[in-house]
Amino acid sequence: MSASQVMRAVRITGHGGPEVLELTKVPVPAPRPGEALVQVSAVALNNTDLWTREGAYGRPGDPKALSGWRGPIDFPRIQGADVAGRVVAVGTGVQGSLVGRRVVVDPAIYDAEGPDAHPVGLMGSERDGGYAEYVTAPAERVHDVTGSPLTDDQLAALPTAYGTALGMIERGRLRKGETVLISGASGGVGLALVQLARARGARVLAISSGPKADAVREAGAHEVIDRVGDVAERIRAAAPEGIDVVLDVVAGELVSEGLPMLREGGRWVVAGALGGYDVTFDVRRLYLHNAQVIGSSMHTPAHFDLLMELARGAEVQPVVAATFPLEQAAQAQQELSRREHVGKIVLHA
Missing domain, CATH: 3.90.180.10 (Medium-chain alcohol dehydrogenases, catalytic domain)
Known part of the structure; x- marks a missing residue:
């Protein structure tokens, strides 16, 4: 050429x-x-x-x-x-x-x-x-x-999308049988996270808007939580035993509300800030439960x-x-x- x-x-x-x-x-x-x-x-x-x-x-x-x-x-x-x-x-x-x-x-x-x-x-x-x-x-x-x-x-x-999603899953050490929460689940990275987490054998809870819930379920989510209204309450109802890993591209209020829902040794992986980058959380919920907040880029x-x-x-x-x-x-x-x-x-x- x-x-x-x-x-x-x-x-x-x-x-x-x-x-x-x-x-x-x-x-x-x-x-x-x-x-x-x-x-x-x-x-x-x-x-x-x-x-x-x-x-x-x-x-x-x-x-x-x-x-x-x-x-x-x-x-x-x-x-x-x-x-x-x-x-x-x-x-x-x-x-x-x-x-x-x-x-x-x-x-x-x-x-x-x-x-x-x-x-x-x-x-x-x-x-x-x-x-x-x-x-x-x-x-x-x-x-x-x-x-x-x-x-x-x-x-x-x-x-x-899938590279970022797999990076999050690997850095978050998601294992078969664990309960995972995925934010922004109908987006490019979110849908990839749902498919990859399901393929790994996790129990997949996904946050998405109501009209897109069927597509997110089709991708492999066991349960879809509507992001409108009291999301924290819905997460607690869907996972009363707590969450092992959160794969989060939204951040914002979800971090401060959701961190207390992590199980002992839970991992919160952040790869985006669609919901806002200026985040506050109770740091006691982090160290008292040996939890981790992990940044993941690609x-x-x-x-x-x-x-x-x-x-x-x-x-x-x-x-x-x-x-x-x-x-x-x-x-x-x-x-x-x-x-x-x-x-x-x-x-x-």
Whole structure:
């Protein structure tokens, strides 16, 4: 593929509303040494796309500062973390046998080598992503899923939502037979948490809005708690013996109200703040019961390897809510922000 070829891409040149997403033509990126060039079949949307575009992440010491996921964004930036596609070229030092393979890209940029490295950057934020016809990625982050029965749209749904969910489950040490409470259960990460926790053999209690309760049950929840009204009272009624693990993407009041419901040695894993980041709780409920509050951001390489094994065997079935062509990326993000859907929204290049 010649370096002079151009491709369609959607990028942002600054923070703002959906209007800052622009469809443009840019050169097809050339794979550098150690990289692969992937032709994008499907790219799934995530809340991080909205927050990166809006600059909604804040910075240490300045929670209201306009910022990307891990600091200032280097504009212009092509968005999109979640890519499924096919390898069409490789850089020097990469096995040529990867060309032609159907792949999922691990979008994380890690702080170190090794299976337990921490993500410190994200494709579509700290490097160009998949709102485009082609994207480059380090070859070790390109996972061969050629034989998976999942569709390209389903595969694209996996990296951020299911990677984040599996990271939460692993860090929270969720075991078979434990009772788990999942907040925001109809969202991308929430639905992934329900499916993965059920596959692990946990008793799954899920918090969701009433209209989406059936979809959350279908994903594997044993009981769905309506998030309208007295949620704490409903949780106590559903789990009078207490909760072993909470997998929480909402935070806010749920943390202060719910922490006393943890059983001895319980774990509260937080991976989002949809309900508010400024949280208070009674710290005595933490230390007197040997409980833990655990922050969880995305996944490690080991978690992602585990996720790809699940994908190859179709042991989870991502739900795709809607698809849009690349040129309708702004409409797709607006649809995502309305939160009226269940499952993932996917763009086709």
